[in-house]
Amino acid sequence: MKGKFINISIFILSFICLIISCKLFWNLAIYSDEFNTSPDIVLGGEFWLYYEKLKQARYQDCYHKALIYILGISEDTRNHFSQIYDIKSGYIKPECLHQGWQTSGSVRVVRLAFNLYTDGTPSVDDYESRDEQISECREYSVGNIFCCGYAVYFWQGIRLRYPEYCQKQKSVEEILAEMERKRAENSTDGNKE
Template identity: 50%
Template sequence: MFASKEHYEFFKQTCERLNADCYLKALIYTVGISEDTRSRWSSFYDEKERTIKPEVINSGWQTSGSVRITRLAFQLFTDSTPTAIEYDKDDNPQYSFKECQLYSVSDTFCCSYAPFFVEAVKLRYPDYFSPRKVYRQ
């Protein structure tokens, strides 16, 4: 399920170009949901270093929806809350409690992107979403 033809093309082309694993597929898919985030792919991910750029969360163009996309994309890629890490004057990591709270399920999924977010989770955890026998009434 894709939000648009552009989302599909972005996902397909970027996954092929980067030989994406499930972590990167989830990141690419999630960032690709919105034109605002998709058009700024290089602000999210350094293809040469193969690392995310957590500082994008503070960009002036971010909206409430794009921030949700950013948090979920990074969480699926890192299995962590990378935008919640701040550094003190000695470069020691400090976690922002306020930012960590914004990674809750309700703060992430309570928006129009929720159906696509579920698809991103499926991409990240394919083994847990494979067909299986379930009880149906």
């Protein structure tokens, strides 16, 4: 009797797990279709590459997490990782921006990764003239970097780099309501005086 109860319990639990798995698979398919993406991207296709590289890094701090994640976004930067960053020494290689394998998207990925890692614009020093330096500095602007198909993935890199500021994501409606509330408080404070 006891063995029969255990078998029935295992069958019921297995059936529940099957139903949950089917529902998750269905949701994945719907999400992938609606957002025109692939299940590989949704499930973090390069997830294990990220952890492999992060284990090799000298530190597992927010700088390295952001750098390695961002460089894992593009296939070009994944394939040329060692030409962009020396994982043993911890040095970036700004000269990689001038190599022939770079595309307009991969250059943006590399610049954002460098910016999050160094808090600066390291490739500016590659140029002699002031005009070229200013031009290169402009390439690090938000408008230039985020104007590509990888922009949606860049946000996670920013969250990895600045976890203390990105703990709770607010919706646009919440942000606008908060701004309106503060504006109303400021206008009433001015009337009291």
